[in-house]
Amino acid sequence: MPENHSSTAPATSPVPAPARARREPMFPDGPAPDPAGSHHERRIRSFQPRRSRVTPGQGDALRRLWPQWGLDIDGLSRLDLGELFGDPDLPVVLEIGFGMGEATAQMAAADPGTGILACDVHTPGQGNLLGLAERNGLANVRVANGDAIILLREMLAPDSLAGVRVYFPDPWPKKRHHKRRLIQPEFLALAATRLAPGGLLHCATDWEPYAEQMLEVLSASPDFENTQPDGGFAPRPEFRPLTRFEGQGLDKGHVVHDLLFRRRAAR
Template identity: 70%
Template sequence: MSPLPVTPLPGASTVPDLASIDPADRHMATVRSFTPRRGRVTLAQRDALNRLWARWGFDVADRRLDLGELFGDDRPVVLEVGFGMGETTAAMAEADPDTNVLAIDVHTPGQGSLLHDAERRGLTNIRVANGDAIELLRDMLPPACLAGIRIFFSDPWPKTRHHKRRLIQPSFAALAASRLVPGGILHCATDWAPYAEWMLDVLTAEPELVNTVEGYAPRPTWRPVTRFERQGLAKGHQVADLLFRRR
């Protein structure tokens, strides 16, 4: 399939420097919810990054995004935080072509894999951001602009001394809620029971969010099983979904 005719994104960067630049190094937060993961970049991933990054990718920076300009239409936008290799992201985007997906991660092979998969499937409703999701939400996205936020199987940071690194914190819950439109959904999933309890407590305490069910939600049929989820299930872990609505 030939490359889709998509114009370069406003302010898009060049392809990440695969040899020397760690995507996480450019950003300002002092406590990270993620650790950089370089991994081996395959030829297909490198090719996708080289050809498609200027069209469909951008670096997190201190500037405001216009989501309509970013995607070239006014379809609702869902932010996916931490997409791994992107296979489930692409599957959900393909299954829901009326929704645009802004996917953010710092894993270079995953970025290349998602771009490659999006092109292979002929998708035009995916954009890829490189950097810290907190900075993206805080600095680049205006209030009440997202139809949803998905956070599937983020690092649970199980050791007590590392709990401060968990993404789901009171400050993050407030920030995420502020970027959702009224009625927008914050959807989290984890296979780590103590983290599920932590998330339930934090999200319940955020006054702008309301739980869509009592406790944990049934697993939505439209959410594909992720690689991390399969690994957790193989270990006998129970998966918890949490779906909170912006008031």
């Protein structure tokens, strides 16, 4: 009669880890992997979530500081920016995509009278910016995790922003991916509703074809006017720091274009 192995596992069989442990988030009280994924429509996005390696210092900052200075973009409630920054009179600028946060921290330090709501999906960058804010005493920085479109559309009040900054967004260089680029007429129409009249939309890119597209769609928008009398690109303003990434591009011969457009007064 053959030996029955159905009820006894071999002594050398590995013991699988409990399923619950494998699903536990790295930062239980930190940024969620997809905070609005179950609440809003699926659509073509201009970004790809990146959860690369988090250093011990970044992880420590996320664990300690996220409950105080971070927020998930879940699209479920309207933000009170005065309450978020602890000052109802503080002008607030939305920065979409901040990388590792070095330039954001420099701008916050140079202009403590302006709040920066910095939005990104890169977990190491979120932790790095929180750490920079703490080390430099930057009480005017808040970090938002998730889709900037949902933040603008669902969570910010009309005319609530003093500015919007979009520095070096993904150029999506392949023609079939151009529809993923952030600076499109639909985005400009939405951003205009959240910018106060006179609010500044500032874009920068080192990808020349994208720069030309930005200039074209911004110039065609009825909601914005170019700050440059000649209708072209702007020189880099002093308040935008020269980042390490930008310096590397300049060393390679890249040309960086800045675009500064103001929201027109309501007609």
